Amino acid sequence: MTRSGGVPWWEPLALEAPRAGALEPGAMRIIAKRPLREFWEQPAHRDAEAPLKTWYSEVHHAAWRTPADVKAHYGSASILPHDRVVFNIGGNKYRLIVLIRYDTQMVFIRFIGTHAAYDRIQAETI
DSSP states (O other): OBOTTSOBTTSOOSSOOOOTTOOOTTOOEEEOSHHHHHHHTSGGGGGGHHHHHHHHHHHHTOOOOSHHHHHHHOTTOEEOSTTEEEEEETTTTEEEEEEEETTTTEEEEEEEEEHHHHTTSOTTTO
């Protein structure tokens, strides 16, 4: 008995289609966009929308394996302990803190705010 294409049923199929919802190579998964959107929808922070959307798109298409990969793309990013990274957003008007799991290609939004709000938190543990 054979599969379509003449491959015996006991042989593994060499070119199986990717499963639905699988990430394409190099795609960081960002959890979640909602806090970014809620931030830029505030009247005082509407100017953050374009830079946050740009950041989101760039990171989604990145393939970071190490903190050095982040620094290569975002030279002004600050690498913190516990896999935290601080990005300057909107000409350094806002700060975005994420936790990056390099092994699973996942980026978790931990904080978005002004410099004043950033100064009141513990960036390494948030």
